[in-house]
Amino acid sequence: MNTEEIRKDYPLIAEGIIYLDNTASTLTPKQVMQAVNEYYLEYRANIHRGVYELSQKASEEYDKARIKTAAHINASPRELIFNRNTTEGINQIALSLELNKGDKILTTSIEHHSNLLPWLNQTKKGVQIEYIHPTSEGLFDPSQFEEKISENTKLVAVTHISNVLGVINPVEEIARICREKNTMLLIDGAQAVPHIQVDVEKIGCDFYAFSGHKMLAPTGIGALYIRKELMDELTPIYGGGGIISDVSLNDYTLTDHPISWEAGTPNISGAIGLGKAVDYLKKIGYDKIQYHEKKLTKQLLEGLIDMKNIRIHGPIDDKNKACIVSYTMENMKSDDMAGILDARERICVRSGTHCAMPLFKNILKTKDSIRASAYIYNTREEIEKMLRVLDDYRV
Numbered sequence: 001m002n003t004e005e006i007r008k009d010y011p012l013i014a015e016g017i018i019y020l021d022n023t024a025s026t027l028t029p030k031q032v033m034q035a036v037n038e039y040y041l042e043y044r045a046n047i048h049r050g051v052y053e054l055s056q057k058a059s060e061e062y063d064k065a066r067i068k069t070a071a072h073i074n075a076s077p078r079e080l081i082f083n084r085n086t087t088e089g090i091n092q093i094a095l096s097l098e099l100n101k102g103d104k105i106l107t108t109s110i111e112h113h114s115n116l117l118p119w120l121n122q123t124k125k126g127v128q129i130e131y132i133h134p135t136s137e138g139l140f141d142p143s144q145f146e147e148k149i150s151e152n153t154k155l156v157a158v159t160h161i162s163n164v165l166g167v168i169n170p171v172e173e174i175a176r177i178c179r180e181k182n183t184m185l186l187i188d189g190a191q192a193v194p195h196i197q198v199d200v201e202k203i204g205c206d207f208y209a210f211s212g213h214k215m216l217a218p219t220g221i222g223a224l225y226i227r228k229e230l231m232d233e234l235t236p237i238y239g240g241g242g243i244i245s246d247v248s249l250n251d252y253t254l255t256d257h258p259i260s261w262e263a264g265t266p267n268i269s270g271a272i273g274l275g276k277a278v279d280y281l282k283k284i285g286y287d288k289i290q291y292h293e294k295k296l297t298k299q300l301l302e303g304l305i306d307m308k309n310i311r312i313h314g315p316i317d318d319k320n321k322a323c324i325v326s327y328t329m330e331n332m333k334s335d336d337m338a339g340i341l342d343a344r345e346r347i348c349v350r351s352g353t354h355c356a357m358p359l360f361k362n363i364l365k366t367k368d369s370i371r372a373s374a375y376i377y378n379t380r381e382e383i384e385k386m387l388r389v390l391d392d393y394r395v
């Protein structure tokens with residue numbers, strides 16, 4: 001993997017930005033923007049409606065993007081719907097399951113709010129949420145899931161990779177347990193698809209949600225995998241144009257999946273951009289991405305461990321971890337430090353609770369943290385620069 005060549009695809013890097021907030025959103029390469037521009041400049045039309053050439057071309061490119069995105073996680077195109085983001089995907093499932101009083105959802109105390117609020121909303125109907133808590137490092141043992149799943153557990157909802165701790169959860173084992181116990185499994189894959197090769201078939205989950213903007217694609221496009229048997233069982237939550245085969249004044253008949261889930265005009269350019277981002281990541285290859293990220297994770301952790309005023313959250317080795325490192329400084333507020341990093345070296349890191357407040361309150365027991373997360377275009381020199389600034393505030 002030639003990082004120097006890769007860096008040329010990102011105009012913001014040439015401007016001197018050190019972008020280490022990749023967990024929130026990644027940068028977008030020129031190739032993806034070109035694909036989006038081509039759509040607007042060369043074949044701008046709505047999809048699946050017109051018989052004219054432009055509309056046919058737009059439909060073709062949108063459908064191709066679905067084939068590529070589905071293949072990227074080893075799903076069939078019929079099992080993948082386009083939506084806005086991970087948040088929307090999880091809400092779509094929470095609403096379409098039609099949960100009832102007495103049903104239980106099992107999740108963990110480290111989830112992003114996007115994999116918590118959709119379930120909390122269900123408690124108004126009498127649905128109960130149960131939580132599994134990790135070790136102080138943020139690790140789970142699959143047997144915890146085995147013990148907690150009961151007859152009333154309708155679904156287990158768990159993140160593949162924590163957006164605060166970077167820990168990769170044992171989703172294959174959790175899926176096996178869910179199948180044995182006849183419980184559905186939803187995986188929040190927002191932080192996994194950008195960093196590791198995801199194979200939904202191999203994992204054996206029922207639902208898998210992820211966002212384009214965290215894997216080089218434009219904002220406003222996401223995808224949701226629904227296992228084919230469940231596609232046939234569930235009812236899409238949105239009604240509107242484009243999803244029907246027949247409508248009368250009293251009723252309607254849905255068209256085939258997955259189109260039936262995409263009411264209204266979708267984010268056509270976003271889907272085409274996501275397809276291009278998939279091509280781009282595939283060309284690099286996940287083995288190379290992981291090798292690169294591991295190097296940076298190790299450097300980051302080793303540099304921080306050395307500083308006695310810094311507490312690292314999550315595991316302090318690079319095993320089973322994406323390059324997402326959160327830390328709190330004893331002698332400095334997280335927002336203040338993030339501001340200093342930006343002002344001194346144009347280093348972009350996130351500070352706060354990273355949309356995972358319960359994790360901070362119950363497990364980390366700290367107010368907030370700084371989170372540095374690297375991706376394919378980050379370098380050792382950039383990590384070194386961040387560590388040097390932190391070093392000036394060492395006590």
Ligand SMILES: Cc1ncc(COP(=O)(O)O)c(C=O)c1O
Pocket residue numbers: 023024085086087088112114115159161162163188190191211
């Ligand atoms: C683990 C995890 N889940 C869900 C989300 C929500 O993603 P989005 O805002 O794209 O819906 C994020 C975003 O940071 C995340 O890290």
